[in-house]
Amino acid sequence: MEVLTLQGEIDLFTAPEVSAQLDAATARPRTELVVDLRPVTFMDCSGLSVLCRARKRLLRGGVGIRLVVHDSAVLRLLRLTGLAEVFDTVADLPHEVPALIG
Structure with missing residues (x-):
């Protein structure tokens, strides 16, 4: 399991950079990717x-993605779009995370 921490605003302007980070993180085989959205x-x-x-790419490889979400606005967006039921979301990082990337 590895963690990619994203921060600031993720919008039309920053999405290409975030997409590149997620592409790099999902290019390597792993058991699971944790995306920390708390910042x-x-x-x-x-x-x-x-x-x-990123989720589709990981699922094709047989692994999952987990989102660490603490902000109520991001959670609300996930709920309004129905994605809160699609993504595995948690409020804090799992304790067994060995290394951070990003």
Whole structure:
């Protein structure tokens, strides 16, 4: 399991950079990717799109993705779009995470 920490705003302007980070993180075989969204201050549909793309890529490889979400606005966005039921979301990082990337 590895962690990719995203921060700041994830929107139309920053989505290409975030997408590149997620592409790099999902290119390596692993058991699971944890995306820490706690430092994210804003996310729009562009951010959701890159997360969904990463999820699809990992699922094709037989592994999962977990989102660490603490911000109520990001949680609300996931719930309103129905993605809260698609993604595995937790409030804090799992204790067994061996190394951080990102």
